[in-house]
Amino acid sequence: MTSWFLGKESSSWWGQEVRCLTLEERADWEVFKQLFRKMFGPPEYINRKKQEFTELRQGKLTANEYYGRFIDLSHYYLEVAANPIEMLRRFRLGTKKKWCSMTTTTSCDSYQEFYEILLRIEDSENMPSESEEEEKDGNKRKDDKDKGQASQGLRKTQSFKRSGASSSSSNGCFSATGQ
Template sequence: MPPRREPRRSAEPSFPDVAQLGEAIATAIQSALRPPQRTPLETMYNLKLDKFEGHEGFEGAERWLKHIEKTFRVLHNQGNLPVEKWVETTSWFLGKDSASWWEQEVRRLSPAEMTDWDVFRELFWRRFVPPEYIDRKKQKFTELRQGKLTANEYYRRFTDLPRYHPDVSGNPAEMLRRFRLGTKKK
């Protein structure tokens, strides 16, 4: 009968424990599958946000700011972008002309105002979305009738335009009255 050999012990340094080896492999796989942490600016660039040059027109300016703000809200809710960084991050997406405008504005602001998103939005609207544009949109809402529009198209316009007329949009009874007034009678 051959001599009896003692089983190898896992305590020997040259032979790793199978359980430890399995845990190490699992950890390596998980870290490979987990995406790397990105800075808010990297995240913004990966979203392929457009630069605002300053000559996109009133609707283009409004659309751009709305898109930036919506993106920031999502990033903020995920804990990736604090509100205090919104203005600084936005400045990365200003083109040459609009960046020059913002640099001029910054010179007149206090340090607290420079990082206040509401101040930035107000100044942006004042510069790129003039009151005349808002007045035309209010007028469109006031005169909105279904006419040849489909019911869906009328509803879409009716729910989009009130943001220019906050006095009416804040009153549900007035909104209902205006909706009925504008629809076709059937």
């Protein structure tokens, strides 16, 4: 399919590559992508993506967003992506300083394990503290109490007219007359 989209050049290129590959390598999508990028990926673009990967920092990104960008950009830097120790080092390097310092006592063998720890830290930071919960509950009870008093007060002061003629008294309230 690729040769159809790209024309005869890609077809002849793939024909030459196939001669050098084993049967397993021919069927491996990752092998094809690597060879394809090497041949048809502009070096300037690849270098720019490698630079992005090198300079990637979490900043205001969530743990999921940071992890996703890290994975996407690592595909352009195959030498680093193939080294699990270097991937962990670079992932830690880009993590928020505050979160990174929280994980110093936790041992990780891979950046995926480190990512899972970041998720737990992020979840715990997003959970309301006990004092915030108590404050919310107190405000809710106060609001409910105030609403109850306001509605009771309205019921006590409302006057309803009966059918028939009514007249206004001197204090502005209506009184029922007639039937």
